[in-house]
Amino acid sequence: xxxxTVATRPTExxxxxxxxxxxxxxxxxxxxNLLALTRIPEALFFTTLQxxxxxxxxxxxxxxxxxxxGGIPYVDYMMPGIFVQAVMFGAVGTSVGLxxxxxxxxxxxxxxxxxxxxxxxxxxxxxxxxxxxxxxxIMTGVAFAVGFxxxxxxxxxxxxxxLLVAFAYSMSWGFAAIGLAAPNSExxxxxxxxxxxxxxxxxxxxVPIQALPGWLQVFARHQPVSxxxxxxxxxxxxxxxxxxSSLWYALLWIAALLIVLVPLGVWRYRKTS
Amino acid sequence: xxxxxxxxxDAHDLVKVFxxxxxxxxxxxxxxxxxGTILGLLGPNGAGKTTAVRILSTIIGPDSGHATILGHxxxxxxxxxxxxxxxxxxxxxxxxxxxxxxxxRMVGRLSHMSWKSVGARADELLETFGLTDAGNxxxxxxxGGMRRRLDLAAALVAQPPILFLDEPTTGLDPQSRxxxxxxxxxxVAEGTTVLLTTQYLEEADRLARDIVVIDHGRVxxxxxxxxxxxxxxxxxVSVTLADAGTAQRAAVLLAPLSAQPPLVExxxxxxxxxxxxxxxxxxxxxxxxxxxxxxxxxxREPSLDDVFLTLTGHKAEVANDxxxxx
Numbered sequence: 001x002x003x004x005t006v007a008t009r010p011t012e013x014x015x016x017x018x019x020x021x022x023x024x025x026x027x028x029x030x031x032x033n034l035l036a037l038t039r040i041p042e043a044l045f046f047t048t049l050q051x052x053x054x055x056x057x058x059x060x061x062x063x064x065x066x067x068x069x070g071g072i073p074y075v076d077y078m079m080p081g082i083f084v085q086a087v088m089f090g091a092v093g094t095s096v097g098l099x100x101x102x103x104x105x106x107x108x109x110x111x112x113x114x115x116x117x118x119x120x121x122x123x124x125x126x127x128x129x130x131x132x133x134x135x136x137x138i139m140t141g142v143a144f145a146v147g148f149x150x151x152x153x154x155x156x157x158x159x160x161x162x163l164l165v166a167f168a169y170s171m172s173w174g175f176a177a178i179g180l181a182a183p184n185s186e187x188x189x190x191x192x193x194x195x196x197x198x199x200x201x202x203x204x205x206x207v208p209i210q211a212l213p214g215w216l217q218v219f220a221r222h223q224p225v226s227x228x229x230x231x232x233x234x235x236x237x238x239x240x241x242x243x244x245s246s247l248w249y250a251l252l253w254i255a256a257l258l259i260v261l262v263p264l265g266v267w268r269y270r271k272t273s
Numbered sequence: 274x275x276x277x278x279x280x281x282x283d284a285h286d287l288v289k290v291f292x293x294x295x296x297x298x299x300x301x302x303x304x305x306x307x308x309g310t311i312l313g314l315l316g317p318n319g320a321g322k323t324t325a326v327r328i329l330s331t332i333i334g335p336d337s338g339h340a341t342i343l344g345h346x347x348x349x350x351x352x353x354x355x356x357x358x359x360x361x362x363x364x365x366x367x368x369x370x371x372x373x374x375x376x377x378r379m380v381g382r383l384s385h386m387s388w389k390s391v392g393a394r395a396d397e398l399l400e401t402f403g404l405t406d407a408g409n410x411x412x413x414x415x416x417g418g419m420r421r422r423l424d425l426a427a428a429l430v431a432q433p434p435i436l437f438l439d440e441p442t443t444g445l446d447p448q449s450r451x452x453x454x455x456x457x458x459x460x461v462a463e464g465t466t467v468l469l470t471t472q473y474l475e476e477a478d479r480l481a482r483d484i485v486v487i488d489h490g491r492v493x494x495x496x497x498x499x500x501x502x503x504x505x506x507x508x509x510v511s512v513t514l515a516d517a518g519t520a521q522r523a524a525v526l527l528a529p530l531s532a533q534p535p536l537v538e539x540x541x542x543x544x545x546x547x548x549x550x551x552x553x554x555x556x557x558x559x560x561x562x563x564x565x566x567x568x569x570x571x572x573r574e575p576s577l578d579d580v581f582l583t584l585t586g587h588k589a590e591v592a593n594d595x596x597x598x599x
Contacts, residue, residue: 024382032375036371
């Protein structure tokens with residue numbers, strides 16, 4: 001080993017470049033997280049496998065027993081629900097990933113670097129959103145294989161998918177807070193379930209709202225997952241399910257979640273030591 | 274900075290209490306590292322070494338006290354401090370899923386170096402640390418020694434003038450430890466200031482110009498290795514007896530010969546004294562008259578081990594995850 005050249009003078013503080021660095025740091029962290037994802041293809045495989053199993057289950061096992069209004073095949077009805085479930089599982093990945101970084105001491109290293117504080121969370125949530133885009137693409141393939149057909153236009157379908165990814169992105173800031181509070185990555189995953197399960201199942205994902213008991217309808221009608229599914233259905237299924245107001249309602253929910261969950265995640269990150 | 278301009282790291286009365294478990298991790302630690310030298314922060318597990326490094330590298334804030342790095346306050350000017358320090362942690366905080374080169378690039382980019390300079394610097398560092406061939410492999414395939422070298426390489430990417438090394442060689446085999454020591458010596462020869470924590474007395478003795486010994490969050494001794502040894506006495510008379518029981522009896526018998534209490538370990542009794550040869554003769558005489566048979570007798574310079582043992586009342590602990598001090 002030879003010696004190393006070392007500057008004895010501190011590097012000049014780059015003043016007035018904060019925003020540019022915030023963005024550059026976020027990109028670097030996103031790049032790192034996506035690279036890591038490609039190194040563990042198992043993770044992507046299994047996050048996709050679970051929704052695929054749900055597709056098959058609801059398409060071929062429960063589907064026949066669930067009557068839905070609007071005169072469309074059940075597979076068309078359930079697909080937006082399956083999508084939202086898949087991207088929600090993806091959002092849980094934010095929690096697991098951050099817990100792991102914390103556990104491994106990587107966040108310690110980040111804290112001693114002159115990088116933007118926000119980049120750790122912004123980079124992680126962005127990478128998970130990119131992953132969710134892939135999940136939606138794969139799921140679309142699966143959907144077509146089991147008989148799903150776009151009843152609106154391709155543009156509407158893509159907008160519907162974008163709505164779902166945006167919703168998952170907003171949720172991942174909340175899961176980020178959970179991941180940073182969890183003692184380890186295994187617990188981080190388990191801690192997400194009490195949020196995930198009621199939201200995805202007490203919703204209009206797999207059954208029409210009329211099929212639920214009255215008291216549950218109130219919750220199921222207005223909770224964010226249902227609202228976003230209704231919005232996505234308006235774009236992806238259309239016809240009987242077309243509803244501009246549910247689209248606006250969905251966007252409102254996403255905005256509200258971002259307003260609450262982004263500061264929550266950032267607050268938790270600052271508090272974590 | 275004026276008269277203090279040669280002090281690169283300056284910590285005053287640092288206190289840190291962790292509410293969970295009411296641990297007073299640091300209880301008023303002050304230290305100074307002169308520019309271009311290595312300070313060894315020595316102490317057993319849980320002494321507060323890592324807490325001190327985390328405060329100095331801006332990861333956590335102190336509850337009270339203050340510290341500056343090249344004149345910049347670690348709390349008020351944390352961002353400036355982060356630009357002039359490098360940190361290599363005992364947990365080797367590198368990303369398992371990235372390759373060696375990608376890890377270095379990530380740290381370089383997050384230190385706001387350009388893509389171009391980061392690439393060139395990564396090649397240079399990989400070569401310096403003998404990792405050129407492993408540079409494109411993911412870290413999961415690295416050995417412990419390779420991970421440490423990569424961790425250090427990543428810490429050096431932005432050429433920081435101040436380097437914090439938190440137990441850089443804990444758990445490494447003797448050869449990897451020697452390699453890392455040579456790298457650290459090379460850095461200091463080039464002008465880098467290093468604060469190194471270690472549980473290995475030999476490491477502090479070999480590398481550090483000054484040593485601060487901490488235990489239970491307090492500084493219990495400081496000085497050059499030579500001063501610390503000199504404070505203790507000029508030589509050690511080491512007597513080996515037939516068994517541990519005999520050693521205990523011999524210790525009681527020999528205690529009046531030294532100002533320091535005798536240290537018994539197994540069948541060996543160590544006496545730290547000023548006049549070794551003279552005491553050695555008296556030792557022989559006492560043991561003979563008490564009819565205790567002697568298995569061996571040695572006269573040696575005190576080691577930092579002796580200093581540590583005398584100061585803390587216990588031996589320097591060795592991490593569970595690896596080797597003994599080489």
